[in-house]
Amino acid sequence: MSKQRELRAERDYVEALYQRLDAERESTAAELTTAMKAETGGNTEALFQRDVAVNTLRTKQNRLHAADGGLCFGRLAMSDGERVYIGRIGLFDEEDDYRPLLTDWRAPASRAFYTATAARSEGVAFRRHFLTRGRDVLDLSDEPLGGDSISGDSEASTALLNAVNAPRAEAMADIVSTIQADQDEIIRLPHHGVVVLDGGPGTGKTAVALHRVAYLLYTQRERMSRSGVLIVGPNASFLRWIGAVLPSLGETDVVFATPGELFPGLRTTRQDDADAKRIKGSLDVLAVLAAAVADRQELPGEPIPIELDDVTVPLDDELVSTARERARSTGLPHNDARPAFRKHVVEVLVERAVADIGEGWLDEPEDRGGPLWADLAEDVLHELKQSQSLAKAVDQLWPHLTPTEFLHDLLSDETRLRAAFHGRPDADWQAVHRRLGDAWTVSDVPLLDEAVDLLGEGPATARAQRAAEHERRRQAKYAAELMEILGDQGDPDYEQLRVTDVVDAERLADRHGSGDGRVLAERAAADRDWTYGHIVVDEAQELSEMDWRLLMRRCPSKSFTIVGDLAQRESPAGSRAWEPVLSRYVAQRWTFRQLTVNYRTPAEIMDVAAGVLAEIGPGLTPPTSIRSSGTRPSTWHVPVPELAETVAKARAEYTSGTTAVIAPADLGIEGSISPYETKGLEFDSVIVVEPHRILIDGAAQLYVALTRATQRLTIVHSEPLPECLAAAGR
Numbered sequence: 001m002s003k004q005r006e007l008r009a010e011r012d013y014v015e016a017l018y019q020r021l022d023a024e025r026e027s028t029a030a031e032l033t034t035a036m037k038a039e040t041g042g043n044t045e046a047l048f049q050r051d052v053a054v055n056t057l058r059t060k061q062n063r064l065h066a067a068d069g070g071l072c073f074g075r076l077a078m079s080d081g082e083r084v085y086i087g088r089i090g091l092f093d094e095e096d097d098y099r100p101l102l103t104d105w106r107a108p109a110s111r112a113f114y115t116a117t118a119a120r121s122e123g124v125a126f127r128r129h130f131l132t133r134g135r136d137v138l139d140l141s142d143e144p145l146g147g148d149s150i151s152g153d154s155e156a157s158t159a160l161l162n163a164v165n166a167p168r169a170e171a172m173a174d175i176v177s178t179i180q181a182d183q184d185e186i187i188r189l190p191h192h193g194v195v196v197l198d199g200g201p202g203t204g205k206t207a208v209a210l211h212r213v214a215y216l217l218y219t220q221r222e223r224m225s226r227s228g229v230l231i232v233g234p235n236a237s238f239l240r241w242i243g244a245v246l247p248s249l250g251e252t253d254v255v256f257a258t259p260g261e262l263f264p265g266l267r268t269t270r271q272d273d274a275d276a277k278r279i280k281g282s283l284d285v286l287a288v289l290a291a292a293v294a295d296r297q298e299l300p301g302e303p304i305p306i307e308l309d310d311v312t313v314p315l316d317d318e319l320v321s322t323a324r325e326r327a328r329s330t331g332l333p334h335n336d337a338r339p340a341f342r343k344h345v346v347e348v349l350v351e352r353a354v355a356d357i358g359e360g361w362l363d364e365p366e367d368r369g370g371p372l373w374a375d376l377a378e379d380v381l382h383e384l385k386q387s388q389s390l391a392k393a394v395d396q397l398w399p400h401l402t403p404t405e406f407l408h409d410l411l412s413d414e415t416r417l418r419a420a421f422h423g424r425p426d427a428d429w430q431a432v433h434r435r436l437g438d439a440w441t442v443s444d445v446p447l448l449d450e451a452v453d454l455l456g457e458g459p460a461t462a463r464a465q466r467a468a469e470h471e472r473r474r475q476a477k478y479a480a481e482l483m484e485i486l487g488d489q490g491d492p493d494y495e496q497l498r499v500t501d502v503v504d505a506e507r508l509a510d511r512h513g514s515g516d517g518r519v520l521a522e523r524a525a526a527d528r529d530w531t532y533g534h535i536v537v538d539e540a541q542e543l544s545e546m547d548w549r550l551l552m553r554r555c556p557s558k559s560f561t562i563v564g565d566l567a568q569r570e571s572p573a574g575s576r577a578w579e580p581v582l583s584r585y586v587a588q589r590w591t592f593r594q595l596t597v598n599y600r601t602p603a604e605i606m607d608v609a610a611g612v613l614a615e616i617g618p619g620l621t622p623p624t625s626i627r628s629s630g631t632r633p634s635t636w637h638v639p640v641p642e643l644a645e646t647v648a649k650a651r652a653e654y655t656s657g658t659t660a661v662i663a664p665a666d667l668g669i670e671g672s673i674s675p676y677e678t679k680g681l682e683f684d685s686v687i688v689v690e691p692h693r694i695l696i697d698g699a700a701q702l703y704v705a706l707t708r709a710t711q712r713l714t715i716v717h718s719e720p721l722p723e724c725l726a727a728a729g730r
């Protein structure tokens with residue numbers, strides 16, 4: 001068949017798929033309307049059923065909607081003549097025993113689309129890629145795989161080159177139609193634990209991690225959508241950049257956060273200086289925090305008089321010291337141990353008061369415990385419960401503390417800091433000393449999180465939490481019963497919903513729990529004790545030991561995709577190797593994968609960046625660019641007063657696509673961003689200003705800045721080019 005006839009035939013097929021998609025959308029919309037209008041008569045069970053149906057249909061509607069652009073992007077022509085069309089979702093012919101018309105890219109049957117090669121054809125004669133725009137199929141290209149035809153193996157396919165050459169939009173696009181075999185292997189890794197995905201700039205680490213999330217949500221939907229997935233990225237611009245990828249794949253049960261947002265109620269982007277970052281980020285700070293808590297469990301020094309109606313009893317060091325030991329020996333967190341402290345104090349004060357009041361008439365050993373003694377003790381106890389002076393004394397000696405009060409009091413008080421850092425150099429506490437009025441920093445976040453565990457919630461909150469948990473379990477049981485009933489009714493619509501959009505009892509209970517109408521992402525982000533089904537950490541080399549501790553707590557099943565490049569590490573508290581970070585939590589049970597092909601930066605730019613990489617560490621190898629642009633980076637050497645004007649001129653030359661000016665913040669170049677802010681991002685054109693100055697902050701910063709461009713790089717400088725950029729000057 002000629003290519004034109006092939007194209008016509010494929011267009012007809014894809015058009016028919018869209019007709020089916022539209023039909024599904026219409027029927028889902030109609031079902032949704034019916035479900036929403038369902039009579040409930042205010043009956044709880046009926047209300048619950050209606051909510052279940054409405055939510056499930058809404059989710060289905062979202063997925064159908066997201067699949068609209070590029071619904072079908074290719075097909076496998078199997079050697080036995082079978083055709084497998086690959087797309088964003090699965091579509092079936094209900095009238096023909098649910099024959100697949102379109103196979104979801106995540107389904108096992110799609111795998112060969114990404115992995116078959118000429119050497120290992122997996123029964124595929126050829127692989128066909130569609131070039132699409134919206135609903136239209138513009139063109140097609142085939143990669144022959146069977147027999148001894150040309151290898152599609154080593155040559156980058158047309159579809160891939162089209163994708164990497166395309167101008168970048170304001171948000172990252174999904175790569176579902178051009179996932180490469182080594183990337184596919186990582187996306188579908190059956191490993192449930194920690195997967196470390198390492199690789200140089202532009203190797204698709206972020207893209208692969210996001211597609212892995214979509215894959216996990218598809219294959220383990222029950223577990224994942226019950227607890228959600230957390231994606232941690234370095235800054236808000238990065239999260240905005242990647243934020244559209246999962247929705248474009250129809251997935252929304254995902255929480256995005258920067259490290260400064262991991263403590264509920266707090267949002268900070270403020271960075272500490274290098275010393276404070278290092279001290280706050282090291283696990284050694286745990287001993288400091290523990291000492292700081294112990295320091296809040298004080299001795300009075302001078303006895304505190306507790307005045308009662310008939311007698312005044314002293315609260316002295318000896319009594320407080322024993323009460324403190326008793327409370328500490330419970331092993332409970334500070335706030336939770338406070339009742340034990342108070343109880344002992346009260347018991348001894350009662351003894352002291354009764355002995356004082358009963359002097360001369362209740363002195364005999366046999367009087368103790370007798371009815372008169374007991375009556376008197378009860379009166380004293382009653383008085384002590386009402387005593388303002390006792391309440392005040394307990395607040396002073398064993399205060400109830402919130403994490404923010406505790407950390408604020410510690411960091412802003414020189415005396416407390418000295419005590420907590422006892423045995424360490426003065427420079428350590430001085431580095432973290434915070435001036436009154438200073439805002440929280442990103443490095444404070446894991447300390448606040450740690451403080452929650454050290455301090456505990458206090459008895460009232462703990463009780464409320466237990467009651468809430470009890471109620472949640474009750475709801476889960478109820479939901480399980482309800483699902484059984486619905487299943488037994490054999491309602492075909494409901495059956496289909498369950499197949500396409502599996503929900504389970506706990507998830508229903510979670511969603512419909514007593515009056516909590518928030519979506520999963522909101523509830524998870526607001527709850528410090530929320531545990532996620534999976535966590536993706538991007539730019540993971542920047543995280544401190546304390547950050548890891550926090551994140552490990554958020555995912556007890558230790559299901560992580562960790563994405564990073566050690567050569568791009570900027571933070572002094574970040575990781576120098578993966579093993580020491582991970583072995584503490586998962587021993588050797590983690591999987592390592594590396595990506596080595598750069599899909600972003602053309603070879604000409606990577607040649608220049610390679611010099612900077614050598615500065616970071618001799619022996620480090622840059623990733624291999626998949627393409628050359630034919631244009632070498634340009635350098636403009638100008639006097640200082642002309643710097644801003646030259647940048648503006650260079651910028652004006654870039655009329656198409658996205659452009660970033662990356663400059664040290666203190667240069668004040670209009671519209672520029674710092675290298676740190678460009679982490680994980682990419683732009684068609686990049687102008688790097690004063691590389692010499694960026695290099696002073698760290699070679700990794702310059703390496704990041706240079707590797708953001710997808711097409712063009714210009715370097716504008718007034719100071720001489722650093723030695724490591726010699727390649728750019730040639």
Ligand SMILES: Nc1ncnc2c1ncn2[C@@H]1O[C@H](COP(=O)(O)OP(=O)(O)OP(=O)(O)O)[C@@H](O)[C@H]1O
Nearest residue numbers: 163175178179180201202203204205206207599680
């Ligand atoms: N298989 C692919 N098909 C098409 N484009 C791809 C593919 N893999 C990666 N890309 C593109 O390459 C670019 C770089 O990918 P990504 O941002 O995931 O790299 P990275 O390894 O996370 O980089 P960095 O470490 O610099 O943040 C993106 O535009 C991405 O869409």
